[in-house]
Amino acid sequence: MLPTARATLLAALDEGWADPRRLYSEGRRARALLDQAREVIAHGLGVRPAEVSFLPSGPAALRTGLAGLRYAARRHGARMVASAVEHSAILTTGRFHAAAAQDPGLFEEVRVDPLGRVDLSALETAVAAGGTILAAVQTANGEIGTRQPLERAHAACRTHGIALLVDAMASLGRDPVPEHFDVLAGDARSWGGPGGLGVLVVPERTRWRRPGPVSELEDGRTDVEPVVAFALAAAEAWRQTEATRERQSAFSASIVARLRSAARNLPDVEVVGDPDDALPHVLTFSLLYVDGEALVVELDRRGFAVGSGSACTSSTLEPSHVLAAMGVLTHGNVRVTLPLDPVAPTLEDDVSRFIAELPEAVATVRAQLGVSDL
């Protein structure tokens, strides 16, 4: 979280603690603060405040967005389509509905190419199938960085009169805001805001209805009351991040370029994702004959926090569905996600040290497995 967003959060706990639905002055104050936060974020996203709802997280916003599209279209069909690299909130929900109806055709996961980009012609075919009501495509993948062709995906959806649900959790605060969607979901953490705040955008033109009793919260799109202080902190973070976004993204991209060339010089490596049309702050690579968990621990010992999509680092022991869908090596996977610079003022030096130590860290874990001559 950005330091200014944290300060806003702490101040807001004093100012905005009351129930925004109450008529006493503290309640009215909380309502005014919530409306103010909504205006900032709506303005930033280029939509009207009434089209923006706050939910407890990005994934919650995504699931709610999907549920309302499904319910509104229930007389037209129940078939859903998603790229194979969507967030698990989409994939598990889609698979659940198909399994519950005992009809595998109700959910189609559309293949991606080796860079992780959705196969547009397969998507066009998938949305053309009868009874299809929505397609879910992300702006970009947070694990590998690859951006998705939203404009063409939206055009394909429009041709068949179905809705495009866009997950912008990985890109908000880093890339320009998406323009091509019927429902949009985001998470305040991606632009330096606090955890605990998701954003759901349902434009007026979109046929959307919450499957549940009427709620007076967030324009009827949820029955969970948003935390006013989180919303204010998220709005403050948005203001700061958006003001410096272009400069920051260019800076991140220059650091990722250094990381990419360092990664490519490692022996037996696959650098994954699109090297050009991708988020500016993510770099992922997989190393042959490396135990992902051992490498994450070795890098942590040296003071670096990296992610991994390798099976041994996940609680389910399944490899990342994103790496699997791309057909790239899943073991020995390392994911570097650069923080926003107000959070990490020493980033450049840290990255230099990372680049200097990475070959030795990789050699150390490979030596443990005795694979140096394979």
Add this chain to the structure above:
Amino acid sequence: MSPSPSAAANPIEVDARELRCPLPVIRLAEAARDAPAGTQIVVLATDPAARHDIPAWCRMRDHELHEVTDVTDATHPYLRFVVVLRAQRAKAGGSGNARQRPSREM
């Protein structure tokens, strides 16, 4: 080097069942290290990552993944891969580094 019928007739079996990633791929690479081109290696694995990583290894090392089978008619289901080795890549001339391989960018 052309595939030798005698090598194909006697495939090497690598039983990597119950081993977790990256061990199945490492066992395969060990078996492939000194085997001639044309050798068939049959790998058995239960690790879910092997489904993706053995094909990835074949691609990175330029060997042929001949067949992948889900063996489900057993008490403990597993995956069976048939890999056919191609000629080892030419050694890097003059560098003195016989194991040098180019990295790949996807």
